Amino acid sequence: MQQPIQTLSRKNYEEIFALSQFAFQYKLSPEEMEKKKAEADRHTIWGWMDEDKIAAKLHLIPLSCYINGKEFPMGGISSVATWPEHRRKGMVKHLLHHALTEMKRNGQIISYLHPFSFAFYRRFGWEHAFTEQHYSIPIEKLKKRWETSGYVRRIKPDISLLHELYSKYAIKWNGMLVRDEKWWEQRVLKDDVHIAVAYEENAQAAGYIMYEVKENTVKVKELVHNSLNAQKLLLHFIGNHDSMAEKVTMIVPEDDHLPLLIDEPRFEQKVAPYFMARIVDVAAFLKTYPFTGEGEITLTVEDSFFPENTGTFEIKCVNGKTSVTRVEDQNLAQSANCSIQMLTGMLLGFKRPSDYFKAGLLTAADCEIEILERLIPAKQTFLTDFF
Structure with missing residues (x-):
């Protein structure tokens, strides 16, 4: 008798992404579809089959993360979806248990996922572990004498340089991903963003910003700084966009100290639950x-x-x-x-x-x-x- 949970392959990609587009309400262009397929090549994808058709699915991404300065093998659960006619039959429950069994066998001793519902995934052992702090700052608040040394230069994507700066920054936190070159190419740098690097007085790179300017807003995609001076250099750089934008949005750690550095700290600061994790x-x-x-x-x-x-x-x-x-x-x-x-x-x-x-x-x-x-x-x- 055929087992309901099967490992899917490239021959299932059209069906896999048809379910993803339906469940997560997006539409892929032919070019975007090819990029998604390239990303999925690194995933292990399991499907709950019903008469040789995918009724539900789950993607497992082999990743690693930093915990207290040490690398831990991690399994990223992603793109969990079920067709409406098959929902509430326990298929996702069985897929999650299967994924845990395989992760344990593969030595992936911790797992992350981004939940549609925290309550749903808590039933299966995942727990709220990451919170984002969202800032929306009037750009004039960043116009001040920052007392910096060094300079900022815009650059084209340079994975080697960005990776070096990111890795030094990421190890300071618990849970940050250990990125590889494909992750940089397929995930971090997949969008058209501006990149600028902060250099200390000795011309040593010490931080970077990835951002875009649209709708009268500087939207910071990623802000990495490995010294206070680098942070101030990048904040000064953001402030220099005041002729193009009225506000700045960014996501920072919960214990971020930016309000201590700004003369007027009354700006919008919102904390939002983000990812879950599970041993x-x-x-x-x-x-x-x-x-x-x-x-x-x-x-x-x-x-x-x-x-x-x-x-x-x-x-x-x-x-x-x-x-x-x-x-x-x-x-x-x-x-x-x-x-x-x-x-x-x-x-x-x-x-x-x-x-x-x-x-x-x-x-x-x-x-x-x-x-x-x-x-x-x-x-x-x-x-x-x-x-």
């Missing part, structure tokens, strides 16, 4: 995770959708070395308790252990919270990419 393999993730400080704690994790993750783990950090042991008899240990969702948010740094504890989402004694606060590095999550 795929708890044991492997804990053993790979770069804990800091010293201490030991016993942690019980509940994963109802992927039960092989459910268990109790002893974590010991001594003299800079970490050991993680699975405790088979959970009754032997007094432990802190949390769901797979809260474990993901806590270890990514989206919120601190004390935040989840205060919200009643992490059960632990006060001394255990103190240990978790000490062992888990404090680093903000941020994600500039989309898929």
Whole structure:
């Protein structure tokens, strides 16, 4: 008997993208279709089949991300869609479970997705892990004496230079993608944007901006800076577009300090939930995770959708070395308790252990919270990419 979940291939692309265009309400030109197909060549695509037709589908993109300065293999879930006549039959649920099984087998120990509904994907273990802060700034607020050294120059796309600057910046945050050349070509530089690079006084590149000017607005697509001076150089550069635009829009990390640098910080600042994340393999993730400080704690994790993750783990950090042991008899240990969702948010740094504890989402004694606060590095999550 034919299995309902099948791995799809190039011969299915027309059907795959017909469903994507219907579900996500867009229309591809022939040229755009070819670009989409080229992108999809790196995806693993599974379809739930009904009489040899795709009823539902899911794309898995092999990626990596930075967590506390370390690269983690990551599976990006994308383009999950179902035809209306097949919805609410549990097909996506089965596709997600299949994807988790394959990610674990492939060593992709964490997964991201951009949800149509946070509540829907929380049922399957993904959790809110990335928030965007949106700025809309009257451009005159950037017209000031920035006290900088160095200069800014517009450039044509130079992946080698941009990648070097991006990688130094990305490692400062938890969750940023480790980009490769194809990702730059197919995703980051796919649109026609202006690019300018900030150079320090010694002619060393230290940041860049990708942007467009339209509808009387400077729309910043990506702003990367590896020094305060580079940031100020780029802000000054943006301000020099005042004859072309009245405002500037950009997306920044939650802990961004731009309001501290502007003389009048009253401008539109809006925080919006963005991506979700999920630990795929708890044991492997804990053993790979770069804990800091010293201490030991016993942690019980509940994963109802992927039960092989459910268990109790002893974590010991001594003299800079970490050991993680699975405790088979959970009754032997007094432990802190949390769901797979809260474990993901806590270890990514989206919120601190004390935040989840205060919200009643992490059960632990006060001394255990103190240990978790000490062992888990404090680093903000941020994600500039989309898929």
